[in-house]
Amino acid sequence: MAAVEPKPPGTSAAQRLARGCWSAFWDYETPKVVVVKDRPLGVVYRAVQLLILLYFVWYVFIVQKSYQDRETGPESSVITKVKGISVSEHKVWDVEEYVKPPEGGSVFSIITRIEVTSSQTLGTCPESIRVSNATCDSDKDCTVGELDMLGNGMHTGRCVPYYYGPSKTCEVSAWCPVEDGASVSQFLGKMAPNFTILIKNSIHYPKFRFSKGNIASRKDNYLKHCTFDELSDLYCPIFKLGFIVQAAGENFTELAHKGGVIGVIINWDCDLDLSASKCNPKYSFRRLDPKHVPASSGYNFRFAKYYSVNGTTSRTLIKAYGIRIDVIVHGQAGKFSLIPTIINLATALTSIGVGSFLCDWILLTFMNKNKVYSHKKFDKVCTPPRQATASWPVTLALVLGQAPPPTPHHPSGRPPSPPPGLGS
Template identity: 85%
Template sequence: MEAAEPKPPAGADAARRLARGCWSAFWDYETPKVIVVKNRRLGVVYRAVQLLILLYFVWYVFIVQKSYQDSETGPESSVITKVKGITFSEHKVWDVEEYVKPPEGGSVFSIITRIEVTPSQTLGTCPESMRVSNATCDSDVDCVAGQLDMLGNGLRTGRCVPYYQGSAKTCEVSGWCPVEDGASVSQFLGKMAPNFTILIKNSIHYPKFQFSKGNIEHRKDGYLKRCTFDEVSDLYCPIFKLGFIVERAGENFTELAHTGGVIGVIINWDCDLDLSASKCNPKYSFRRLDPKHVPASSGYNFRFAKYYKVNGSATRTLIKAYGIRIDVIVHGQAGKFSLIPTIINLATALTSIGVGSFLCDWILLTFMNKNKVYSHKKFDKMADPPTSGPSQQNSTLSDPRGLAQL
């Protein structure tokens, strides 16, 4: 007798059946079962949710956000500024070259409105400022020779000397003398400052759309020499009076001129490039940028010195300047119709309408009185067929009424 062929293991046979079943199921088409529920309240909720979703996409997404457009934020920008005007203090007349720092005409510059001048400082020894910590003393023992205070005005010599005025004494330092607090004189430059004019020339470019525009009107009749900015009549005349900028920022000019501060001139270019280029216009706004209500850091000031020679000795005039710093900030966004974002947002809108069905199904199966009946109608359950012979399996599969179990 020939040896019987070995039977394949049961696990391999089951794996083949599973693979054939998966392959067959891959080509099946599935469609959801539709049940019509005659319930007016549920129907009102369903249509209301659909309407809200539709209004959100039509009004907010497509009209307000313009999501049918391809967009670009942050335009390439250039800013050129120029200040004009003269003013005077108690001692002299000041022109642009003296009160504007730096003079290059960039997007950030300062207009000096008050100064504290310490004239004729020379290298030598003198009393330290009383504002410096541990500067006051009673005798030379209180002063350590060679000590250097990073917030002070020089290297201590080790001697305790009388202060510039009064009976107090401070440690002597070697540096530029006299120190600032001992001989400074205040001068106010802000009397004519509100009438200073500031030209802000701005050009922007959106590289994605190859769109460029500037904020100055192209005219050859000397228009810029006789105009000042007005939102209605002279939008493309970017010449602003300093007093106008401070007022629009909500500040008091006299107070700001004494303490100093930072004002932002914000130019916003929001352009809908589906419209003509004439509809893309700059929008100006003004606000104070530095922390006004924080005493420790309010105001704005800086120091600089002018050096010269007196009888061959190095001499300087130290100036502590208070002023109004102008920061020109440019931002914007451009958009133009594009098919890809339109299709994406339409598909999202159509898909989101299905949220109404999900919400109503949840209400139907959770809170309705006949939720078990609805659950039975909505979900069909099929039990595993009993294990039997081939004839019984064939009869079960051939019985059309067996579909009632699905």
């Protein structure tokens, strides 16, 4: 007869642990209501509930309107048009000359001051004294073919007198004369505060299929005789340049002399549960460039106008200072939706339970009768199984060797007799 193969040690204990865990998995837990007659604790409980309720009712639902489905960042188009005439010391300036670029986009510049270097031709001339290592005492200080990326041209190897004063600089092959050697400043900003700027803006929220523009739907010549006013002419988006600069909190003369960037912000916050007439644009103005940083204060750019004289190509170099306008459009729209309403209501009802959690923690931690409360709150009810099995905590203790083995069940209700051979 074959010998019975011994079972590996611990196999029965592991099986008991598995059966105990499987049995505990199907246990059901239900809350037990315990009424605690304690006035201070009741005040804390109701105060926490009230604060949570006020937060959800006032802030979440009224202020944030969390019952709405929302869409941010509307699709937007901007068209601009500037009108006005200005004069400088030498000429009259119209829109075609002082607005760059002329296409009428959301970003454009209005030139208010220029430094003009006229009649530049390709040749040789002294380098600008502002360029580092440009000053010299003799030709030995100038290297032939040297090219400074911050300069105006290539060195010829000669040291020549500067345009004015006793200084000398290295000669360069470039557009001559260089800018700071012969530039003349002209101020165009005398009439600039009266320039008018039309900002035509239309927005679209595709999720809600909602579109609107910032110009009144009128068939008369309304735009020819109106200017923007927040109260009386909200849908006349014609702004004077002086008004925009003043609304941004800037001094016009200073800004026109050094240049700067002004943002025109159009905000479309729309509650689409209301009528379309309640969805109106809100305008704000502020300076965008770093005003108080000396290294990069102001705004300027360069461009040139080319022409030919007796077959020789010449140009007029213009360094322009101006006011750049950036039109920025943003906003959000919201409309009632059942899904966010249900989600936020469920969150509110769940959050009210924070009061119970806080009061339970106070009872179990700080109050004198915390053991009594713990005994009243936590009960364990066991239904008699068909065959007695150890609960999974007892089984776990058996496996770890932390508890005595269970007493076997005897049909007669009496403990089993000891095996023969053991003491009487």
